[in-house]
Amino acid sequence: MKKFIMYFILFMILFLGFQRLVQPKYDEDLVEGSMTSEYYDSSKNHQIIFLGDCEVYSSYSPIVLFNEFGYTSYIRGNSQQMIYQSYHLLRETLQYEIPKIVVFNVNALRHGELDKNEGYNRLMIDEMRNSKIKYDLINDSLTKNETIFDYVFPIFRYHSRIFELTKEDFEYFFKDKTITHNGYLMRVDVKPVTTMYEGLSLANYDFSKENMEYLDKIRELCEKNDIELILVKAPSTYPYWYPEYDEQVVEYSQKYGLEYINFLDLRDEIGIDYNTDTYDAGLHLNLSGAEKLTRYFGNYLQHNHNLDDMRNDEEISREYHDKSEYYVKIQKEQFKELKKYGKIVMYGG
Amino acid sequence: MSYFPILTSGPIIKYENMKKELYHGHRFRLCNLTNGLLRVLWGLFKILVISQRAQIFVDFVYRDFMNFSGLYIFFAALLFVVQLYTNFSGSIDIIMGVSEILGIKLPENFKAPFFATTITEFWRNWHITLGAWLKDYIFYPLLKSNFMQSLNKKCKNIFGKKISKKIPLYLSMLIMWTLIGIWHGGAYTYIIGSGLLQFIFIFLEDVLEPVSNKINKKLGINTDTFSYRLYQRIRTFLLFSFSMIFFRAVTVNEALSILQNMFVWTSLTDIGEIMSIANFIVMFLGIGALLVVEYLMSRNIVSLKFKNRHRDYLFLIIFIFVIILFGIYGVGFDKADFIYNRF
Numbered sequence: 001m002k003k004f005i006m007y008f009i010l011f012m013i014l015f016l017g018f019q020r021l022v023q024p025k026y027d028e029d030l031v032e033g034s035m036t037s038e039y040y041d042s043s044k045n046h047q048i049i050f051l052g053d054c055e056v057y058s059s060y061s062p063i064v065l066f067n068e069f070g071y072t073s074y075i076r077g078n079s080q081q082m083i084y085q086s087y088h089l090l091r092e093t094l095q096y097e098i099p100k101i102v103v104f105n106v107n108a109l110r111h112g113e114l115d116k117n118e119g120y121n122r123l124m125i126d127e128m129r130n131s132k133i134k135y136d137l138i139n140d141s142l143t144k145n146e147t148i149f150d151y152v153f154p155i156f157r158y159h160s161r162i163f164e165l166t167k168e169d170f171e172y173f174f175k176d177k178t179i180t181h182n183g184y185l186m187r188v189d190v191k192p193v194t195t196m197y198e199g200l201s202l203a204n205y206d207f208s209k210e211n212m213e214y215l216d217k218i219r220e221l222c223e224k225n226d227i228e229l230i231l232v233k234a235p236s237t238y239p240y241w242y243p244e245y246d247e248q249v250v251e252y253s254q255k256y257g258l259e260y261i262n263f264l265d266l267r268d269e270i271g272i273d274y275n276t277d278t279y280d281a282g283l284h285l286n287l288s289g290a291e292k293l294t295r296y297f298g299n300y301l302q303h304n305h306n307l308d309d310m311r312n313d314e315e316i317s318r319e320y321h322d323k324s325e326y327y328v329k330i331q332k333e334q335f336k337e338l339k340k341y342g343k344i345v346m347y348g349g
Numbered sequence: 350m351s352y353f354p355i356l357t358s359g360p361i362i363k364y365e366n367m368k369k370e371l372y373h374g375h376r377f378r379l380c381n382l383t384n385g386l387l388r389v390l391w392g393l394f395k396i397l398v399i400s401q402r403a404q405i406f407v408d409f410v411y412r413d414f415m416n417f418s419g420l421y422i423f424f425a426a427l428l429f430v431v432q433l434y435t436n437f438s439g440s441i442d443i444i445m446g447v448s449e450i451l452g453i454k455l456p457e458n459f460k461a462p463f464f465a466t467t468i469t470e471f472w473r474n475w476h477i478t479l480g481a482w483l484k485d486y487i488f489y490p491l492l493k494s495n496f497m498q499s500l501n502k503k504c505k506n507i508f509g510k511k512i513s514k515k516i517p518l519y520l521s522m523l524i525m526w527t528l529i530g531i532w533h534g535g536a537y538t539y540i541i542g543s544g545l546l547q548f549i550f551i552f553l554e555d556v557l558e559p560v561s562n563k564i565n566k567k568l569g570i571n572t573d574t575f576s577y578r579l580y581q582r583i584r585t586f587l588l589f590s591f592s593m594i595f596f597r598a599v600t601v602n603e604a605l606s607i608l609q610n611m612f613v614w615t616s617l618t619d620i621g622e623i624m625s626i627a628n629f630i631v632m633f634l635g636i637g638a639l640l641v642v643e644y645l646m647s648r649n650i651v652s653l654k655f656k657n658r659h660r661d662y663l664f665l666i667i668f669i670f671v672i673i674l675f676g677i678y679g680v681g682f683d684k685a686d687f688i689y690n691r692f
Contacts, residue, residue, distance in 0.1 A: 003657065003659070003662065004662075007662040007663075007665075007666065010666065011666050011669070014666065014670060015670075018670060018673070018674060022674070150679065155673060155674075156673070156678075156679055157679055159673055159674050159675075159676065159678075159679070160677070160679075162674045162675065163625060163627045163628070
């Protein structure tokens, strides 16, 4: 029996080791895969948690929000994060901390079953900590032909990467690089909007029943934990945000007394210039756009919510001081890359 | 038939031989569990590490055979036999392993067929239970039938005693091998590939054996050497691979075109475009390991038995990781396709 236990332990060490080795590291390329796990390393003192898809991780800068308003925040957003995934990430977040405000970007309400995608699922789930919540999240996210087994034991999904291992796989075996700034993925490059898209007519503009149920769940979870829920829509010019979508969110927010801010309607007031404030012709804001939006939102919070200014807290100030230095460093590096290569290369691709 | 681990492809068992095994109570024994698991892993190794890789190359070449020639086709023909064997015997290993875990012993279906020195011996070691069933229910009843007995008597007056004895034997064999071809699917490709060609090989082996012995004697060739046996093994493997070109092709005409293309010289310069070189290396190492283990097992030097020694644990762990890391399975690939079930 002693022998069996000894070799079982050896097997488990090797299993976990090989699993980590073949799993993509998301540090040099496809960096969006790091977003979920970076939260675990942050100090859990956030007053505001942002939830949503790429529109959140590219639109708000928690560093500016702290430096200029004293609010601590974290973005729990991922590429094409579906609403049920936001719900489970909120559940997970509440296991670590209870924020004062949850800001949910409503763009995910438009997504349906057809938008499920293994690639996006993987980016979000692969580095998530094991828990019952992760199991629930996987269960909701599975696409056809996928099994929960492949997510719980990613070695069985990525085993063929054994032939494709790179330096990155060994370099980041034990410790990942920090990619985001409290969940914000910085991009300083510019690609102006050339066309303002009008959406094609749709047969049905109604958000799905399932999505609305998950919005209810997010709202109820916030109510239960005495958290204020703010609904927002980032000022992305596409995919087109139909007035019919907006009406449904307005109706919902009025019904439950929630705040809803559609930043698309406020772009002039915010000062968003689509010639300089987006890096992909309107889908995502770049650093300039994100800082403008963050300042506007910070002001809004200052005037409408009673949040403490955490700059008075020495420990938190020190923490954000380091984060700010890293923020400036990455900003400088990206400008250097732009000058040298004509594009940002630090995120691979 | 309702014993779940047995696929329709075998091992083919007789109820009479198995009823005791199936209905007799089986107490749980740890050694059955470990030995059974080892056997299951051995089957998975064959299927996932070797067969699935061979299949990539074979399918690629056969699907587009008009654009391939020379070594590509030769190589695909050899690898198809490897694919067929590792897939089929691998699935049988899994069945045997699961049965062993349940405490049920099933008859072996393969005994290192690639070490056979003749086609006759090859078939004695390939799908053994089907061979036994065919002998019991087709070959012997045919041979002992009134028709064959009277044929024997009639031929005796014309060809003499020695030859007349062989005529019913060869005729029964011809019928049996044709039925094997039909059993595999009924198409002409199966009837020729797994039926008639096998009969021709066995017939020629039997008829030419005295001639071959005479030539060897005259040339002073020592047939009791490793190199001669190796030559015989390679010859058997090549003959079987040749017949399997018909078995794998969709039509007889396609098989003939493939054979024709095989003799147009082309080197394997672009082989990496079909499958990565790393995958080829893993496949050949896997085939090498398979041959070594089967050879040692056929000589009772090693066995797939777990004996609770340190080296058994280490071997088991290495084996599991070889399958997990180097097996071809999961999303993006078809799940291990037990190709033999199609027939």
